[in-house]
Amino acid sequence: MVSIIQFYISHSILLALFFIISIYSNIQYIYHRIFIKFLSLAYYPNKTPQIIRDDVNKLNKIPKRVATILDLKDDDDENGGVDGLINDISELIAWNLSSGIPQLIIYEYNGIINNHLQELQRYINKNLSIYFGTDSKPNYLIKIPHSNKSIINQLGDSIDLEITLLLKNDGKQTIVELTKTMGDLASNNELSIKDITIDLINEELIELVGLEPDLLISFGPNLDLQNYPPWHIRLLEIYWESDNINVNYAVFIRALQKYSHCKINIGK
Template identity: 50%
Template sequence: MPTMIKKDDKTMDPPNEKPHKKIERDDIPESSNHIPPPEASVLRGGKMNSKTRAVKAVTSIIVDADEKPQKLSNKVDGAEKQEIGHWSSSIGKFEYLFYKFLLVMLYICFGLFRYGQYQYNKMKLRIFSIIYNHAYTPQLIRQDVVSLKKIPKRLAAILEIKPVGDVGGGVTGLLNDASEIVCWTVSAGIKHLVLYDYDGLLQRNVPELRKEIHSNLAKYFGPSHVPNYAVKIPHSNKTFYNLDGIESEADSGDVVNGNEEGSRIAVEVSLLSNRDGRETIVDLTKTMAELCSINELSVSDITMDLVDSELKQLVGPEPDLLLYFGPSLDLQGFPPWHIRLTEFYWERDNNEVIYSVFIRGLRQYAGCKVNVGK
């Protein structure tokens, strides 16, 4: 029998782990570590991305069209300078302007095509939002789900904080988006939900998140029929319970452990961040290496099953469906070990957490077939 690695092993503790602190809800800048895909960064919104900026980019290309490549030779040295000089001498000014004009026209044509595609996708999303309108009613959500052949047992969603100036931006908007997904999940009858944000803002704002979840659940189910839920932080091995909104030790921020409370919850919400991805795999590898060096674990005991069981204990089981509410799929460091058989769904050019993406993701999962190799 392989030796199981203890979860409370000091080597498995996150480095420089800090206690949870309340963060000013609207004073959080965007992540400076994560670099989104080019398409996602352009469509993210904010002051830096606007139609005026796009027009300025096109006009700057046209204005600079009469500049010869020799001007660039002052910024480079050696072989690059000789190459540019050879290029400028081999073509005439008319030929250079022709190719520059052709490039600008291709850029404008592609821009117009992409703009039309963007407006079409936005219009499609508006139509879907009208068709799939839950009206804050769990019964309507259940009607949308009951016709599906299957629903995921574990659902995951990637959330990201928006600029403070945008609608639904800041930490307040992030918490509201997370609570909305929790309400949809409870109404759909899904028992396990994984919420992932790159910077771990949800993990550091658990009290505010629980209040937001309780408030939205009361809006959907009524103040006297709020379903029970649990908020779990896997890498800290902490679970916070809220039972019918009763003031208890769990509601004060203390950790409650018990099978009785856990068996009565309607949904278990696991909070993950970038720390639970590759860093956890690296820490587990280091721990196994150290245990082998002190002869507490043999090399023959390190198997795929052992690694899989340890990662499930540290992060959680693999989700069946992963939803991303962004314009292009960006996993943002989501735990790679836990998406081997996961179905992905996102809507192109969408940048909002909306119900139509949620229900269409469930519909796609109901019609997909998962082939597991040997």
């Protein structure tokens, strides 16, 4: 009889804790969603570069290289599918150009956008015309390291923004392939083992994938790096908003605001 009573008491306590945690989680989710909605209203660029520049000019510093993690949403979701992903990338490019940031890294796990590069370029040009006007569109360069492709849209002498499209193969798999290549060269006496150093590996990774960013922005509801290249996250700042599900300017500018106040200490 005592055991039965203890079981029901324990069961009741667990149920009570479950309901309390569920209520707390729902309240927290609603609060985050309302907060993000408020931010979206407070920070609204209206496709106007001057508004973005005014926001950025208030900051102490801005990053030279910004990386973003994007997700391919289901076609039935708001701003979903490939079209939604292309729209998000186009907006990010316009925001970075308006902010004066010279390099942008787009990481999408499956790299589906690599199959729609012409469509992406058309949409980027259309969006930049809305932001900057038809006669004063900035120049940009799109690089796809894994397939060794590049797309240049240049009307002047300089490139205003360099865009790098990364996918999962540019992460851990690149390290594996580089290790195999160096192993083969060493076994064939084409590369001395003494020459295989951290500096050499770092130089090769930069050559294959590019320099590491200063700031990483995740637009998902939770922080999920999704096998993002591990050597790119050694010193960068990471920013995300809990329960956010969209690529929006408010999260972008708040990430820049956080970076402007951060201090990076490099020690031994």
